[in-house]
Amino acid sequence: MLIGDLSWPQAMVESVAILSLALVVCVAIWQVFRTGQTAIKKESGRHDDLRKDVDELKGLVERPAA
Structure with a gap:
């Protein structure tokens, strides 16, 4: 059924x-992508x-011992 075949209210x-x-x-779809972006x-x-x-x-380990 085509919309053109219907009466205008239908x-x-x-x-x-x-x-x-x-x-x-x-x-x-928008919500799915925004949720993914937030994650x-x-x-x-x-x-x-x-x-x-x-x-x-690394800085603490590589610091020379005094």
């Missing part, structure tokens, strides 16, 4: 339903903190 309802479904799908940023921060700790420990 066509409007069908069009709004299709657009609503498309909007819901877009929002769901990546958190992991990056953890790696930076770990790198600082490793560098600090």
Whole structure:
């Protein structure tokens, strides 16, 4: 069934339903990518903190004993 074959009220309802479904799908996809991006940023921060700790420990180990 084509939207062009429907009466204009039916066509409007069908069009709004299709657009609503498309909007819901877009929002769901957006949320998935934003959640992934947030997780990546958190992991990056953890790696930076770990790198600082490793560098600090290396500095303590490599410091000549007095």
